[in-house]
Amino acid sequence: MHLHEHNPEPSNPLGLDGIEFVEFATSQPQALGGLLQRMGFAAIARHRSREVMLYRQGSMNLIVNAHPDPLPGMAAPTAAPQLTAIAFRVRDADFAWRRALDLGAWEMPTRASAMELNIPGIHGVGDSLLYFVDRYRDFSIYDVDFVALPGVDRNPPAVAGLHYFGVVQSILEDRTGDWIDFYTQLFGFSVLPGGKYFGIMPKGTLLESPCHKFYMQLIEPPAGSEDIEWEERLLRLGLGAPDVRAAVTALRERGIVFVDRNPIQPSDKGALTQIYLGAVTFELVVSHLAPESARPPVR
């Protein structure tokens, strides 16, 4: 039985070790690709069998999935890009997956074709998936499923030290407790004390990963938002930057527009981009974590 063989440390039962990649789904991948390039990501490789592209900057891998045929029970990509998956780095993906199922996670179907990696995943919020990846030190999962684009730098440096900081998840009213249970029990996240926030969007509940490398932020509908369509999903990416103002300057030069009106203005603490493609924003948060930036990704 796996649970006893691995004897993981109790505070980090899966050996969580940061984010391996995040995935967007969209039926208009070129539009999103253009936005990502302005955000500093570069297209690196193309999936062998599906309309899926790998982007990268610094330590961040980002996948754009435009494959029209969704997994059973999932929605096909829409024009407006949706954040549809987070892949967690773990010590042992199979152990992590089995443990999650044993605690009540939903198994997700995978669609690995012949010679492709089968990455174990579970059901996350809404239509999203949470993957477990354990091959990230000595081996690149992308070398199996992706074909490198010719002539591109496979390890483009990060703009202004950007790195994954966290993911904001919208939830419905009175659902904070449910999702706290989800992230604490399945992954070993812990709730930060009330009032401790990063960035310029201080609201909701902040959960810290057991590896202390990233955060999940849960946000219930704000008061007075009865007329706003509010659904449960992965809402936006938080990117850490050691110097937010420098990052804002660098991204503005690349054509990114930031919200600049009270109460949301770029500051030393954080900044928020405008909404792109009807759905996508990026939040910058001051962060000296830069968990992986010092270590170039494996080729």
Place this chain on the structure above:
Amino acid sequence: MNIDQFGMDTITLAGPLEAKLRAVRDAGFTQIMLQARDIAGHPDGEAAAIEAVRASGLRVTGFQVLRDFEGLSGRLHAYKLDIARAMLAMCHALGSTVLLVCSSTSTHATDDPEAYVRDLRKLAMLAVPFRIRIAYEALSWGRRINEMPQAWDLVLRADRANLGVAIDSYHMLATKTPLDALDEVDPEKILFVQLSDFMWQEVRSPDERINTARHFRVFPGEGAHSADIAELVRRLDAIGYRGDYSFEVFNDDYVQLPLATVAARARQSVRFLVGKVSRRTLPVRANRTAAS
């Protein structure tokens, strides 16, 4: 209290789902408790049943019932887990945010309470992505958990945000559970309350409880424990419970009477309870179901 806090249960009525929905709505109720059989047994299929519920405009109080879930192991546990997943999916498709789970009667279940806690936690976790809450009810003939305080104790030990208890007046009356036990329960963790009475004073053996529960229940105000049920509702009101009440009346006679006649009896029962408990109108808890 007012009519909007009360609903009927499809098990009380004969006929096809659409007729039940119509009768309940025509009697002035705004919510209905559904059973899996309503959906699985619909002649036009599951999607048609779900559409009928949505079209009725009735709010779904909850969905029942997952039986004999906790305490199993090996193949039996895996089997029940599959059943649970399917029921959660149906519950979600109906726009219901509550799944009723009855305490196990299975002789195959362990006596180990830790296993019960582990299984309730697992079920609660399965329900999280679907925004479903698990309402755990002590069946009066449950093998190990057969009184409400035991169910509440297990819910406390499992300690999950979307796990609570369902309270059923029949089972509390059958086991003569003191109403003082309600004072120990967090009203926010009572996910809903099922109301029914029966005609005789006592049901002594588990077999007698089963038989009475399945065939001889009546609406509050019609049976031998009217005062007790009124007191139960008063106590729930006093501890701050503001959730739903559903009439779960298994009765062999009612399923051979015109639906309007039975629904009218349910409506009469609301009048009885409201008259006994209080005349103030409480704000009904916000309706969070998608079916509304």
